[in-house]
Amino acid sequence: AKEAGGNRFALADPDSDARAITRHGLTNRLPTALERGEFFVEYQPLVRLSDGSVRGAEALVRWLHPVHGVLGPDHFIPLAESTGLIVPLGRWVLVQAARQARAWQLPRDDGPPVRVNVNLSPCQLEQPGLVTDFVAVLEEAGIEPTAICLELTETALVGAGEEALRPLRQFADLGVDIALDDFGTGYCNLAALRRLPVTTLKLDRSFTHGMQHRPVDPVDLKIVEGIVSLAHTLGMSVTVEGVETGTQAEHLRGLGCDTAQGWYYARPGPPERLHALSLVDAT
Ligand code: C2E
Numbered sequence: 001a002k003e004a005g006g007n008r009f010a011l012a013d014p015d016s017d018a019r020a021i022t023r024h025g026l027t028n029r030l031p032t033a034l035e036r037g038e039f040f041v042e043y044q045p046l047v048r049l050s051d052g053s054v055r056g057a058e059a060l061v062r063w064l065h066p067v068h069g070v071l072g073p074d075h076f077i078p079l080a081e082s083t084g085l086i087v088p089l090g091r092w093v094l095v096q097a098a099r100q101a102r103a104w105q106l107p108r109d110d111g112p113p114v115r116v117n118v119n120l121s122p123c124q125l126e127q128p129g130l131v132t133d134f135v136a137v138l139e140e141a142g143i144e145p146t147a148i149c150l151e152l153t154e155t156a157l158v159g160a161g162e163e164a165l166r167p168l169r170q171f172a173d174l175g176v177d178i179a180l181d182d183f184g185t186g187y188c189n190l191a192a193l194r195r196l197p198v199t200t201l202k203l204d205r206s207f208t209h210g211m212q213h214r215p216v217d218p219v220d221l222k223i224v225e226g227i228v229s230l231a232h233t234l235g236m237s238v239t240v241e242g243v244e245t246g247t248q249a250e251h252l253r254g255l256g257c258d259t260a261q262g263w264y265y266a267r268p269g270p271p272e273r274l275h276a277l278s279l280v281d282a283t
């Protein structure tokens with residue numbers, strides 16, 4: 001019985017799922033999936049902790065595979081990065097996100113700006129003309145650069161040289177928000193943090209996992225408190241991801257975190273769902 005349990009666990013492991021799907025020819029289909037129109041974007045709201053209002057959303061790409069059904073990005077982003085597909089795919093996601101930002105902003109043009117977060121792969125940073133193309137996409141969609149926040153992982157940026165940082169500085173000069181994604185998992189030191197043109201720290205969910213239920217470890221609280229204070233000192237805001245319970249939300253608000261994202265508020269979903277969450281009415 002023990003062995004069977006072990007096997008069931010192994011089957012549920014996302015890594016072995018990914019390997020199994022890769023074996024079944026996911027690799028062959030990925031290069032043409034974009035032209036076949038098999039990708040779609042879900043949005044997960046970003047909530048201001050001080051008053052619970054929805055400030056925007058993160059765009060998360062999915063692949064509707066004809067055989068395997070809906071695949072999450074962990075199944076195909078690494079493959080897209082190693083094959084170069086991430087460049088046109090990332091651009092496609094940006095186009096969708098920009099149009100969606102416009103659609104959300106339109107009914108409340110004099111209200112506070114809606115912001116859509118888009119993940120940027122390190123491969124995209126190396127593309128010549130990235131910033132020019134980005135500006136063109138936004139103009140086409142009819143939104144300001146301030147309506148987009150680009151998320152880059154800490155691991156992607158920590159080792160980055162001046163060359164890779166140049167487009168980021170240009171984005172920052174345009175008023176684009178830059179978020180350091182999965183912060184706390186990539187050993188970013190303080191000197192490096194100061195050097196990066198980053199406006200938001202996105203605290204990895206591993207930090208807040210221990211705050212799901214009472215009692216909460218006081219050391220966990222101190223660590224997050226320290227990060228928040230550091231970020232605010234550097235003029236950065238703090239977003240926390242993976243908020244799954246009210247207990248977490250309460251603690252994080254008390255610790256001065258600015259924005260939260262997670263299942264407690266909403267799972268990623270179709271853009272229409274954000275109307276139900278009264279994005280357009282938030283002040
Ligand atoms: P991420 O940027 O860290 O995105 C957050 C992930 O956490 C998402 O997984 C989201 O569905 C999940 N999540 C949100 N709230 C909760 C929660 O309360 N609890 C838990 N346990 N998880 C939560 P998802 O959608 O599977 O995306 C995985 C990763 O794929 C993303 O991690 C991001 O790095 C990457 N990704 C997604 N879309 C894109 C894209 O368009 N371009 C690139 N380059 N990467 C993308």
Ligand code: CA
Pocket residue numbers: 058119151181
């Ligand atoms: Ca992200």
Ligand code: CA
Pocket residue numbers: 181182202204241
């Ligand atoms: Ca993240």
Ligand code: CA
Pocket residue numbers: 182204205
């Ligand atoms: Ca993450």
